[in-house]
Amino acid sequence: MVAIALEHGGRAAAVPFVATAGATFPTVVDEHGVTSAHLGFKAVPNGVLVDEGGVIQWSKYGGFSIENPEDVAVVERFLAGEDPGLSPDATPPYQLGPTERELVATKLQLGQASAQRGRREEAIAAWRDALRLDPENLTIRKQIWAVEHPEKFHPTIDWEWQRAQFTAEREQEIAAGICGPDGCPIPPASRDGERATAS
Amino acid sequence: MRECTLTDQDGQTWQLADALTAGAVVLVFYRGDW
Numbered sequence: 001m002v003a004i005a006l007e008h009g010g011r012a013a014a015v016p017f018v019a020t021a022g023a024t025f026p027t028v029v030d031e032h033g034v035t036s037a038h039l040g041f042k043a044v045p046n047g048v049l050v051d052e053g054g055v056i057q058w059s060k061y062g063g064f065s066i067e068n069p070e071d072v073a074v075v076e077r078f079l080a081g082e083d084p085g086l087s088p089d090a091t092p093p094y095q096l097g098p099t100e101r102e103l104v105a106t107k108l109q110l111g112q113a114s115a116q117r118g119r120r121e122e123a124i125a126a127w128r129d130a131l132r133l134d135p136e137n138l139t140i141r142k143q144i145w146a147v148e149h150p151e152k153f154h155p156t157i158d159w160e161w162q163r164a165q166f167t168a169e170r171e172q173e174i175a176a177g178i179c180g181p182d183g184c185p186i187p188p189a190s191r192d193g194e195r196a197t198a199s
Numbered sequence: 200m201r202e203c204t205l206t207d208q209d210g211q212t213w214q215l216a217d218a219l220t221a222g223a224v225v226l227v228f229y230r231g232d233w
Binding site (some may be wrong): 001002003004005006007011014015018026027028029030034035036038039041044045046047048049050051052053054055056057064066075078079139142 | 205215
């Protein structure tokens with residue numbers, strides 16, 4: 001079992017939570033979004049089961065939890081050498097092309113480097129660039145929120161504020177043509193020079 | 200799954216390939232303080 005912390009603020013931001021959680025398995029920090037870019041997911045929590053040959057045998061994107069008996073049963077079957085079963089259908093609304101993926105990863109790295117140097121506004125600007133390319137990516141969006149509005153995450157998480165903030169930002173993205181009224185199905189590549197019709 | 204190299208909570212390098220030498224791996228993705 002390996003926990004992967006999608007923490008664009010780096011290891012320093014992830015370590016306190018790891019200590020509090022008291023996990024007995026390793027936690028690694030993906031501060032540049034490498035794994036999310038490769039696997040194409042845009043939110044957490046997720047579970048991915050990888051066999052000894054490095055092949056993904058089962059995955060659940062969104063809602064994966066050790067408090068969910070069904071998820072635990074899948075993991076136990078898998079670790080016992082049994083067939084984990086079919087993966088839940090959780091297709092992302094769109095997939096970035098390789099160029100967009102690299103650009104998003106680069107922007108995330110730039111933001112993280114700026115944050116480490118105390119350049120808060122530069123970090124936020126880089127992460128916003130990444131979010132414009134990948135507007136359904138909640139890990140990037142919440143990273144920006146955590147830096148701009150830390151009081152909404154500590155000492156308790158203000159979920160109502162997150163919902164309201166997401167609604168407000170989505171309205172802005174629709175007005176700007178980044179997203180359609182039903183979400184963000186407009187492929188990034190088709191935004192340049194023309195407006196694609198949201199499906 | 201593509202090989203990836205990350206850093207664990209103690210600052211040590213972690214590679215998926217190394218973890219797989221001990222058997223299958225369960226990856227759980229999260230963000231601590233949503």
